[in-house]
Amino acid sequence: MSEDPVFNRGELGPYLIERKLGQGAMGGVYLGKHKVLEVHHAIKMIHSRLLGDKTLVERFLREARNTAKMKHMNIVQVVGADLVDGIYYLAMEYVQGKTLEQLMRSPGLSLHDAVRYIHMIANALQYAHSRGIIHRDIKPANIMINDEDIAKLMDFGLVRDIEQPDTGEGSEQLTMAGFIMGTPQYMPVEQWNGEGVDHRSDIYALGATLYAAISGRLPFPGKTPRDIFRRILTSEAIDVRTHNEEIDDELAGIVHTAIAPEKDDRYQTTEEFALALERWWDNHPYQGTSLFMAPVMDETRRVMPGSSTQGGTVTTRSALTHHSSMSDSSPSSLNATGQGKSKAPIIAASAIVLILLLAVGGWLAFGGKDSSDNTPNVPPPVFEIGFKADEATEALPLAVTSPSFSIPGKGNARVNGDAYTFGSALKLKPGLNKLVVTPGAGGQERVLFVLVDEAMPEVKIDGLEGRADNIIPTDGSSFTLRGNVSDKGCGLKGLKLELRIDGQQRELVFDDKGNFTRDLPVADKDVTLELQAIDRAGNRSKTLTFWVVPDRVKLAFLDKWSPSEEWVTSKRFTLKGQLSKARGVTLKADGTQLPLSEQGNFMVVLTREPGEHEIKFEATDWLGASRTITRTVFVDLEAPKLQLEAPTDSRIRVVVMPGLIEVKGRVDDPNGARLKVNEEDVALSSDGSFETTATYKEFGEFKVVVEVTDPAGRSDRREVSIQVQRLMYEELEKNTQGYREFKRLSDGMTMVLIPAGEYTRGAGDEIADAPKQQIKMTEFLIAKYEVTNDQYAKFLSSTQSTVDNVILKGWLTKNAEGRFEGLVPDGKAWSASPGVERRPVVNVTWAGAFAYCQWADDETGNLPSEAQWEYAARGTDQRAYPWGDGNPNQAQANYGNNRESTTEVTKQETGESFFGVRNMAGNVEEWCIDWYTEGSYSRPDQQGTDPCLKTKPNGFDRRVVRGGGFLSPLNKSPKALLEDEMGILQSFSRARRLPDTGAIDRGFRPVAKLPSE
Structure with missing residues (x-):
């Protein structure tokens, strides 16, 4: 169900409510169908909740009464009104069509169509004005264009009856005590002031409507009523021709005459306005294609009711269409040239009718009934003047604004010796006039003093001189209004000052010299002041509208310049x-x-x-x-240019982090230039040179980005990529065998560079798991010594390993006493047991050995493959032991049952291998990376270059160990070892161990690749 109670009830009085047509401030407009006549009317009503507002109700009823008086084809007709169930309604002619405002919003409204519509409304207004009615709200939205292309004027809600001026409390409220009522965009200045509104105010509004219809713009645009009023007071209307190049000078002149600021400068009647439009029409033949073509020159003209000039009745074309106006006076026909029937018979006929009516009236007054005495009763002579005794005296003359003056009264009189009829006009001179009124009979002579004052009072405000915008600024919280009022005519006696502050009437008094002051509070908004002086003659000064504007912002240039760098x-x-x-x-x-x-x-x-x-x-x-x-x-017309002199290397090797790289270069134009190296500002010398450093913090690619930018934002950029690599190895002197040695910086291990080459591994067919095989090897580094307890303790501390971590990861096994052999844990810190620091670490598992290798060289660190280990031990001459084919002695190797433990890794110098690697026989057996199989040499991945069995084969679960340990016996005859059998010292011998086990005679040595130079 709708929320509209009127629509929900379905009917109102004699009407069935079909739908809602629109909504206004006072109530809704509905489409209603008369139950008996079955015709549609527009039903306008005032909402019941507004009935308590007497002003709104009176305005509504006034619209109904005044519109009902008028019968004209260009005025929407009122057909009825009533009060039903507490709701006032007004039934009007239902016009199907669009408003002029809607037509203006869509393309296609031609100049001729606009002129034709305005001409129709001018005829309607002339009709209304002749009956004493002013519309006061002419605008495009109040003009309907029906389906027959006829313009109709509607909404007489703000009408004023000229012949019955507003009086009493209700009327004062209706006119809002002189304040504006209407639509701001179409109101003349007198309507803003709320004073002096007459029929010429409608002419202004109709002119403004024509302005908008032909240009699509308003003569005084503004976002708020205050803006519009300010423009009206301080500027002239924008030339309508600037908005539409099709508007010619004649039509522009018509528009601007209609909207002249002063009433006396406008057309004085809508009849004059309509005639001006007709002349334009005749000078601009109609070229449109609308339904109603332009009328021909001999079209019938109608008399505008109630209008005349000194030369007789003035005629206008009723409308610039083939339709003629409805009027409650009869039309008189004229031809287009003004010839044909003369106006004299019309005037004569009118006079005869008037005489007949007077005769009939006289008969009704004096002869309408029988009388025995035909002599009329003649009353005695009367002489009476309509001024009180204390009025129009020499002490206080009667002040008037016009030289045309009439004396109210009864009887016959003479004024200054001349016969005078009371109520007729006298022509007075400006200034003081003495009128001696002598009775014709039966009265006493009276001397009247009348002051003709045509001068308006003048008001001046301090601070407004020379200000075209009528604004007085202040930085205070209050403002003292100062000014002066004067009147050259009546003087200050009886003069009043009317002051409105933001629309509210306020008192303003002045001294005997006309000076006045008043303190006003000023908050954060403009204060609108309207001041007008009224002298006792009724002359009003021009309403002085001005604004007191608070301005407490200190004047300053903000730091928001563009470009900011100048x-x-x-x-x-x-x-x-x-x-x-x-x-x-x-x-x-x-x-x-x-x-x-x-x-x-x-x-x-x-x-x-x-x-x-x-x-x-x-x-x-x-x-x-x-x-x-x-x-x-x-x-500056050119961008800066950058020359980079350093860095030049694309690769560097360093030991520790962070480190510095030198950066230097030159800028061709240093003035105002800003230099950045890796986003850090760098100072430029006066010649444009610079020198600084860039900090690298990690290994890998490091970019040095140098960019110079001038204040205009132009830049030049250079970028250098440098590979920062860890310096893992420092080269030492060659060993006694003539091979290169390097010190690994991470753990201090001496590494021997084994060159690429070919060698024969294995011992022949007598050893089943180590047959002879020719293989190729690439270059690699191998530790000269086995990893010591001291080095392994450093590894465990560096990785912050606890005992639990070591057990969980399976890196070490404990000895029989439950301790780690040769190592002492202290939380996450580890150290070697005293006295065994340089001995090889033992009881280390394959995983513990592999983790150390990767820690010591995180790029290529590893355990040696069988092929690498054997090549480093035997060289290229197929020797049985690292030192040759002779059986070992205790100076060459730590072995045999008579040995109780390992020795320091640097011992047994005479037992060095072909390449200078020490202790590759005895001391500790050493883990290799390979998985063990009996026939591994025959596998595809054990062929060619750098063979290695990294993938666990099916059926085998042990890793390879090589070299034997201090417990290994001397075995002069080669043989294949059984599972987990003690290793032997020959370099080709292979042993096998479970990878998660450790032993007191098992350790390891790492291998790696030498980083590229």
């Missing part, structure tokens, strides 16, 4: 800035005034040669404050 790249450039305020501020740049936006933004376009220039900005506000700022602008 550096430009072309001779022609734009400077932008912002002031703290814009209202009331004048700004100049080098003497040229600049416009300001509402936010205080400004810009100036300048042309300067390359070099340094100073631009002076001067700002002054309406309070007298001033600010000056000078902007130095550099015109």
Whole structure:
């Protein structure tokens, strides 16, 4: 169900409510069908909740009464009104069509169509004015164009009856005590003031409507009524021709005459307005294609009711269509040339009718009934003057505004000796007039003093002199209004000052010299003041409207310049800035005034040669404050150029992090330039050179980015990529065998570089798991010594390993006493047991050995493959032991049952291998990376170059160990070892161990790849 109670009830009095047509402030408009007549009417009603507002109800009823008086084809007709169930309604003719406002919004409204519609409404208004009715709200939205292309005027809600002026409390409220009622965009200045509104106010509104219809714009645009009123007071209407080039001078003149600010400068009747439109029409033949073509010159003209001129009755074309107006006076026919029937018979006929009516009236008054005495009763002579005794005296003359003056009264009289009929006009001279009124009979002579005062009072406000905008600024919280009022005619006696502050009436008194003052509070909004003086003659000064504007913002240039660096790249450039305020501020740049936006933004376009220039900005506000700022602008046409001299290396090797790389170069133009190296600012010398460093913090690719930018934002950039690699190895002197040795920095291990080559591994067919095989090897590094307890303790501490971590990861096994052999844990810190620091670490599992290798060299660290281990031990001459084919002695190897433990890794110098690697026989057996199989040499992955069995084969679960340990016996005859059998010392011998086990005679040595140079 609808929320509209009227629509929900379905009917109102004799009407069935079908649908809602619109909604206004006072109530809705509905489409209703008369139950009996079965015709549709527009039903306008005032809402029941507004019935308590007497002013609104009176306005509604006034519209009904006044519209009902008028019968005209260009006025929407009222057909009924009533009060039903507490709801006032007004039934009107239902016009199907569009408003002129809707037609203006869509393309296709031609000049001729607009003129034709306005001409129709001019006829309607002339009809209304002749009956004493002023519309007061003419606008496009109140003009309907029906489906037959006829314009109709509607909404007489603000009408005023000229012949019955507003009196009493209700009327004062209806006119809002002189304040504006109407639509601001179409109101003349007198309607804003609420005073002096007459039929010429409708002419202004109709002219403004024509202005909007032919141009699509308003003569005084504005966002708020205050803006519009200010424009009306301080400027002239924008020339209508500027909006539409089709508007000619004649039509523009008609429009601007209709909307002249002063009433006396407008057309004085809508009849004159309509005739002006007809002349334009005749001078501009109709070329449109609308339904109603233009009328021909001999079209019938109608008499506008109630209008005349000194030359007789004036005629206008009723409308610029083939339709003629409805009127309650009969038409008189004229031809287009003004010839044909003369006006004299019409006047004569009218006079005869008038005489007949008077005769009939006299008969009715004096002869309408029988009388025995035909002599009329003649009353005695009467002489009476309609002024009180204390009025129009010499002490206080009667003040009037017009030389045309009439004396109210009864009887016959003479004025200054001349016969006079009371109520007829006398022509007085400006100034004081003495009128001696002598009775014709039966009265006493009276002397009247009448002051003809045609001068308006004059009001002046301190601070408004020379201000076209009528604004008085103040930075205080209050303002003292000061001014003076004078009147050259009546003087100050009886003069009143009417002051309105933001629409509220306030008292304003003045002294005997006309001076006045009043203190006003000023908050954060403009205070609107309207001041008017009325002398005792009734002359009103022009309403002085002005504004007291609070301005407490200090004038300043904000730090919002663009470009912010005052550096430009072309001779022609734009400077932008912002002031703290814009209202009331004048700004100049080098003497040229600049416009300001509402936010205080400004810009100036300048042309300067390359070099340094100073631009002076001067700002002054309406309070007298001033600010000056000078902007130095550099015109620079070229971007800076960067030359980078260092770094030059694309690869460096370092030991520790972080580290520094030298960066240096030169900029061709250092003036104003900003240099950054890896986003850090670097100072430039006066010649443009620079020198600094860049910090690398991790291994890998490190980029040095150098960029120079001038204040205009132009830049030059260089980028160098450097591979920062760990310096793992420092080269030592060659060993006694002539091979290169390196010190690994991570663990201090000496590494021997084993060159690439070919060798024969294995021992022949007598050893089943180690047959002879020719293989190729690439270059690699192998530890000269086995890993010591001291080195392994360093590894465990570096990885912050606890005992639990070591057990969980399975890196070490404990000895029979439950301790780690040769190692002492202390939380996450580890150390070697005293006295065994340089002995090889033992009881280490394959995983513990492999983890150490990767820690010591996180790029290529590993356990040796069987092929690498055997190649490093035997060399290329197929020797049985590292030192040769001779059986070992105790100086060459730590072995045999008579040995109780390991020895330091640097012992047994004479037992070095072909390449100078020590202890590759005895001391501890050493883990290899390979899985063990009996026939592994025959596998595809054990062929060719650098063979290695990294994938666990099916059926085998042990890793390879090589070299034997201090418990290994001397075995002079080669043999294949059984599972987990003690290893032997020959370099080709292979043993096998479970990878998660450790032993007191088992350790390891790492291998790696030498980093590229």
